[in-house]
Amino acid sequence: MSHDHHNHEHPHHDDEPVDLPPNYLDTGWLEVCLNVRNLALSIEFYEKIGFVHVGGETESGWAVMENDACRFSLYQGHLEGNVLNFRGGDIQKIGEALKERGVEMKTDVESEPDGSLGCTLVDPDGNLIYFNTHPDELEDCCGEDCDCEDGECDDESCDCHKEDGHKHEEVK
Secondary structure (H helix, E strand, O other): OOOOOOOOOOOOOOOOOOOOOOOOOOOEEEEEEEEOOOHHHHHHHHHHOOOEEEEEEHHHOEEEEEEOOEEEEEEOOOOOOOEEEEEEOOHHHHHHHHHHOOOOEEEEEEEOOOOOEEEEEEOOOOOEEEEEEOHHHOOOOOOOOOOHHHOOOOOOOOHHHOOOOOOOHHHO
16 A cells, blocks of 8 residues: 655653553554545545645555644555554554464555555454554654664664664664
8 A cells, every 4th residue: 555655643641641551552643544536526525625635646546634633545446444543653563562462463564665664454343454564654763853864873872773763773
């Protein structure tokens, strides 16, 4: 499943203390993917109810719709059903955690043709859950503009310098 890979703003509440449950797993942000019969008709419908067509490749059968904090994608001819697509998370970490928790995977973590990593599972009702992150959707590993991608990060506290760093481990 292809996707436009621009920086997607997702809410952070860094100033609000949060007690995370012991089974917490950062899955990234959620983008619902709807299987549609007629992409143009669906775009027109969602625009009528206040959404804006903000991305995708209509000639390839998909579009991204947005209204404030609500964002979803429409797919014609790509999906067998609707999909919960979690984007921006550490796919390797998510895949490992799900396996450790005994979750049966439909597909293990794998590289996809667009350079992203993805894995899938199916919920008890048959809904596909897709975890997918393209490298340009990841935040800088130290949360600042650093040169991790170029292997030139000087911040020793940055995750890219740690054995278990989540983003740029390969640049050491």
